[in-house]
Amino acid sequence: MHRRDFLSAGLAATAVAVGGRAWSAPATDQRLLVIFLRGGYDAMNVVIPTSSDFYYESRPTIAIARPDPANPNAALPLDSDWSLHPALKDSLYPLWTKKQIAFVPFAGTDDMTRSHFETQDTIELGQPGGGPRNYRSGFMGRLAKELSGGRPIAFTAQPPLAFQGPMSVPNLNITSVSKPGVDDQQAKLIQEMYRGHDLEAAVKEGFSARDKAYAALAGEMVAANRNAISPSGFELAARRVARLMKADYNLAFLDVGGWDTHVNQGGATGVLADRIGQLGRGLAGLAEDLGPNTWPNTTVVVISEFGRTFKENGDRGTDHGHGSVYWALGGSIRGGRLVGEQAPINQAALNESRDLPVLSDYRAMFSSIAQQQHGLRDDQIERIFPNAPRPMSGWRLI
Numbered sequence: 124m125h126r127r128d129f130l131s132a133g134l135a136a137t138a139v140a141v142g143g144r145a146w147s148a149p150a151t152d153q154r155l156l157v158i159f160l161r162g163g164y165d166a167m168n169v170v171i172p173t174s175s176d177f178y179y180e181s182r183p184t185i186a187i188a189r190p191d192p193a194n195p196n197a198a199l200p201l202d203s204d205w206s207l208h209p210a211l212k213d214s215l216y217p218l219w220t221k222k223q224i225a226f227v228p229f230a231g232t233d234d235m236t237r238s239h240f241e242t243q244d245t246i247e248l249g250q251p252g253g254g255p256r257n258y259r260s261g262f263m264g265r266l267a268k269e270l271s272g273g274r275p276i277a278f279t280a281q282p283p284l285a286f287q288g289p290m291s292v293p294n295l296n297i298t299s300v301s302k303p304g305v306d307d308q309q310a311k312l313i314q315e316m317y318r319g320h321d322l323e324a325a326v327k328e329g330f331s332a333r334d335k336a337y338a339a340l341a342g343e344m345v346a347a348n349r350n351a352i353s354p355s356g357f358e359l360a361a362r363r364v365a366r367l368m369k370a371d372y373n374l375a376f377l378d379v380g381g382w383d384t385h386v387n388q389g390g391a392t393g394v395l396a397d398r399i400g401q402l403g404r405g406l407a408g409l410a411e412d413l414g415p416n417t418w419p420n421t422t423v424v425v426i427s428e429f430g431r432t433f434k435e436n437g438d439r440g441t442d443h444g445h446g447s448v449y450w451a452l453g454g455s456i457r458g459g460r461l462v463g464e465q466a467p468i469n470q471a472a473l474n475e476s477r478d479l480p481v482l483s484d485y486r487a488m489f490s491s492i493a494q495q496q497h498g499l500r501d502d503q504i505e506r507i508f509p510n511a512p513r514p515m516s517g518w519r520l521i
Contacts, residue, residue, distance in 0.1 A: 162382030196391035214403030222459035264288020361405035365412035419454030446479030
């Protein structure tokens with residue numbers, strides 16, 4: 124078998140092997156999962172500024188109704204200004220009432236290109252803007268290096284930019300796990316072929332990750348063969364992620380596409396509502412499958428490359444914008460609140476008269492989480508996010 128056959132077998136690894144050291148954090152085995160919503164999700168129709176008349180003037184056909192217990196399509200109240208999409212009533216809203224989820228409005232990056240690819244790269248690299256980019260160094264790769272003993276994995280079809288770096292990070296396409304295309308004997312032959320080669324450690328790590336994944340998912344496969352009810356889409360993927368992170372991995376990246384809603388995105392129902400409902404069920408399933416012993420040590424951060432235009436367009440959708448709303452959830456999150464600086468929701472406050480300004484830099488948010496969850500020092504944070512804004516006072520998410 125040629126090298127390209129191995130690389131197409133479903134699991135890959137990059138760089139050198141992960142060391143077996145302990146977390147630099149305190150005693151607990153902390154877990155961090157970053158979920159990237161690719162496409163720029165319309166945050167203003169998910170975490171909704173329902174106290175703003177300007178919101179309803181700006182979105183005549185797609186706005187979500189103000190909270191009303193008698194209306195099943197009305198938004199769910201978070202505080203006096205903000206509400207949650209009704210599609211999240213049975214999944215994430217219970218986490219809000221348990222104070223296990225917080226939202227960060229006006230969040231994002233200083234990248235103003237409004238280009239999906241440019242801004243996704245900006246965030247995943249986590250490097251200072253305006254200068255040359257090093258595409259071999261992503262912020263999660265640098266975080267993994269600082270978290271000695273971290274066991275990173277990307278639940279993606281291809282290795283993401285975020286995990287580029289000097290450490291070996293396996294990737295697994297969590298949505299299409301099937302019978303291995305390479306059996307044990309072939310795996311041994313491939314590993315023997317790479318003995319003494321620069322890729323020996325990477326090949327070994329790739330097969331190790333594959334074997335762990337299939338072992339963790341064996342129960343699910345048996346259940347499916349017995350016609351058991353199985354969740355679909357993101358919920359299925361999220362439950363798989365929970366099993367793998369519970370058993371083997373503590374630093375992970377997952378991306379979910381389909382958030383670019385230029386046309387007929389809908390309001391309380393429709394395309395975006397369906398996607399949000401699926402995402403919420405998946406996150407609730409993730410928390411459930413991590414269980415009471417692991418969920419308290421887990422932080423899940425949901426981000427997107429940018430928000431969307433505040434006003435709906437002529438096609439009853441929204442276009443590429445700037446500021447977004449990020450989420451942080453987990454058993455130890457100081458939730459049940461909106462975190463970070465806020466501004467009035469009106470025409471005068473909009474960035475370039477079209478979208479939300481960014482008042483909370485994503486690097487400051489991740490720096491805060493890394494310090495609180497893993498106990499990293501300032502010099503370690505500087506290596507992960509060089510020249511980045513530092514966390515603001517009152518930013519404790521954990």
